Amino acid sequence: MHVIASFNHSIYVEMAITALEEAGIMKENIYAVPLHQRAQKLRMFDSITGSDGTSLFDLGAALATACAVIGSSYGFILTGGPILWGIIGAATGFLVGFTIDVSRQKKRAIAASSNQKSEVIVLVACVKDEIAPIQEVFWEHLAYGVAICE
Template identity: 45%
Template structure:
């Protein structure tokens, strides 16, 4: 029987491995594999097949509405009239809001991702007898495994 488990990159992996070895699992039957981190930059703009769940136009839509109302109100006294000034205000508000959101996604959130230091998970594979499966699963979960899967055979 094989048990596959995932851990965050922490000291709990070493503790789980040493506990498994104390319980009779041989070192040759424990395989630890760290996952690689993403090297490339994350994309800011979404595609039809992939979305990160953040919107770049939310602030632009709000500012567009506000600037359109202000532009239409002031437009009664200006030469082009309220309709044109409302449209101009909407366009300017949208561009300002889009620029603010783009700046926060590219500059500020990039800093947070770098400071956060997100590390990839580690996969631990344990090969054991079926009678030891329950014990190994309990040991892995007690050492904060994110998930455990069993494969009999």
């Protein structure tokens, strides 16, 4: 039997391992593995096969519509006509919206990469009678999740 738990990389991992050793689990039966963080930065634009659920098109499309309406309205007064000023307004609105979305996405990516912490997976080999105390130790020491493999 194996009991597996994931922890944030913190002092609680060491405290949980020490508590397991004090409870009679031998060191040879406890295995802790730190997970490595992503080495490459997240991509800004999605590919055909994968998407992160955010869109850089939405705000640009909304502002393009609003600016096209305003541009075509003032186009009746300005030289060039409403069609030309509607196209200019749509292009300007889309570029402004796209720029705002890209800058927000970059700020989110920077914040997410600075807040990202690695995790530690702890695996304990045990007999069936020791599962409940091991789970209790893991939960007391703030494990993210605990699983039992039979």
